Amino acid sequence: SECRRRRGYCVCNLLLLHNRLKFITCQDTSLGWTYHYSKDKLNWTEAREWCRKYYTDMLVIQNQEENDYVVSILPNQTKSPYYWIGITRNHINGTWTWIGNNSTWVGEHSWAPNEPNNNDITEFCVEIYVNSGANRGKWNDEKCGSKKFPVCYEAQCNATSCDRGRCQETIENTTCICEPGFKGDRCQTVVECDKDKITVPSNGSVECTHQYGNFSYNSSCQYSCEEGYRLSMSRPLTCTASTKWSDQPPTCKSVECPSLLQPDNGNYSCSGRNRTFNTTCRFDCHPGFLMIGSPAVTCGVTGVWSGPRPTCAKMTSLFFSGYKQALLAVAGCGALSTFCCICCCWMKRRKSQCYSITLHRKSDARQCYFNRPQ
Numbered sequence: 197s198e199c200r201r202r203r204g205y206c207v208c209n210l211l212l213l214h215n216r217l218k219f220i221t222c223q224d225t226s227l228g229w230t231y232h233y234s235k236d237k238l239n240w241t242e243a244r245e246w247c248r249k250y251y252t253d254m255l256v257i258q259n260q261e262e263n264d265y266v267v268s269i270l271p272n273q274t275k276s277p278y279y280w281i282g283i284t285r286n287h288i289n290g291t292w293t294w295i296g297n298n299s300t301w302v303g304e305h306s307w308a309p310n311e312p313n314n315n316d317i318t319e320f321c322v323e324i325y326v327n328s329g330a331n332r333g334k335w336n337d338e339k340c341g342s343k344k345f346p347v348c349y350e351a352q353c354n355a356t357s358c359d360r361g362r363c364q365e366t367i368e369n370t371t372c373i374c375e376p377g378f379k380g381d382r383c384q385t386v387v388e389c390d391k392d393k394i395t396v397p398s399n400g401s402v403e404c405t406h407q408y409g410n411f412s413y414n415s416s417c418q419y420s421c422e423e424g425y426r427l428s429m430s431r432p433l434t435c436t437a438s439t440k441w442s443d444q445p446p447t448c449k450s451v452e453c454p455s456l457l458q459p460d461n462g463n464y465s466c467s468g469r470n471r472t473f474n475t476t477c478r479f480d481c482h483p484g485f486l487m488i489g490s491p492a493v494t495c496g497v498t499g500v501w502s503g504p505r506p507t508c509a510k511m512t513s514l515f516f517s518g519y520k521q522a523l524l525a526v527a528g529c530g531a532l533s534t535f536c537c538i539c540c541c542w543m544k545r546r547k548s549q550c551y552s553i554t555l556h557r558k559s560d561a562r563q564c565y566f567n568r569p570q
């Protein structure tokens with residue numbers, strides 16, 4: 197049979213499973229969780245097993261709206277209007293916790309008046325009233341061994357629900373919450389950036405790599421410059437989740453060496469105006485000055501001159517500087533000669549002493565044998 201529900205269009209079917217167990221399923225035609233219940237009463241543990249066998253699990257209520265909705269689609273039970281729901285606690289002081297997601301939501305008006313009262317000391321399971329009375333939709337803690345109608349849910353999200361996102365279930369819908377960089381109802385489409393923004397710079401080139409698709413999220417474009425040119429920004433351009441490139445394209449600027457200072461008492465001139473790569477600057481000294489150092493420097497590919505700037509020294513200061521050095525050299529030679537003379541004299545004197553000693557002492561004669569005259 198078919199019937200209309202307050203929310204959406206529901207199809208109610210009477211099914212026979214294993215030729216034994218009758219149950220009713222009310223399936224919302226829209227996506228999202230569907231709710232199901234048994235016409236047979238079971239204790240809480242059996243009820244959960246039944247839910248897990250035929251559906252996903254026992255009902256987990258996530259908010260008041262869902263609580264009200266589930267009550268609205270369940271048929272009123274006149275004699276025993278109680279359905280098990282998937283919230284329990286382990287001991288008398290335990291926290292009421294939903295199975296499956298471990299949520300502890302209990303709302304502000306969920307419990308019936310004076311509940312939970314743990315009336316039988318071990319009321320660790322929860323039933324929901326589905327009747328036309330004042331307690332409709334309220335909860336009561338109850339002994340888990342009591343028999344009630346199971347109410348279950350069946351999840352619609354599965355591993356393939358969303359390509360690049362997380363499947364989120366609500367009462368009547370499933371939504372794919374997409375990862376950054378993806379869009380579409382199943383997050384199946386990667387976002388793209390404007391490929392025309394990737395321009396090739398003068399004196400340079402660009403190379404792009406693509407992770408998900410051409411000029412799409414996470415595509416990366418690395419720029420490079422010809423020799424003698426330098427990038428205005430070295431990091432690559434990346435396509436972001438907002439469909440914008442991470443930066444403006446860089447440019448290639450000429451490598452430039454630092455300014456050269458004019459040497460004291462000299463000049464220089466360069467082959468180019470801007471001290472760019474391969475520019476050579478030549479130095480001259482004014483008349484009467486002598487250049488010390490290399491007469492030319494060249495701007496290298498890294499923006500560094502090939503050597504230090506030369507200096508221009510006055511001839512006379514060079515002469516005096518040379519004279520002092522010569523004087524020092526002469527004095528050094530004299531000292532060395534004096535030392536050598538002293539050494540020679542001492543050796544000669546020792547030779548003669550040795551010879552005279554051998555005349556008297558035989559043991560010393562062996563040491564001085566080669567010095568003894570024939």
Ligand SMILES: [Ca+2]
Nearest residue numbers: 313314336337
């Ligand atoms: Ca109770």
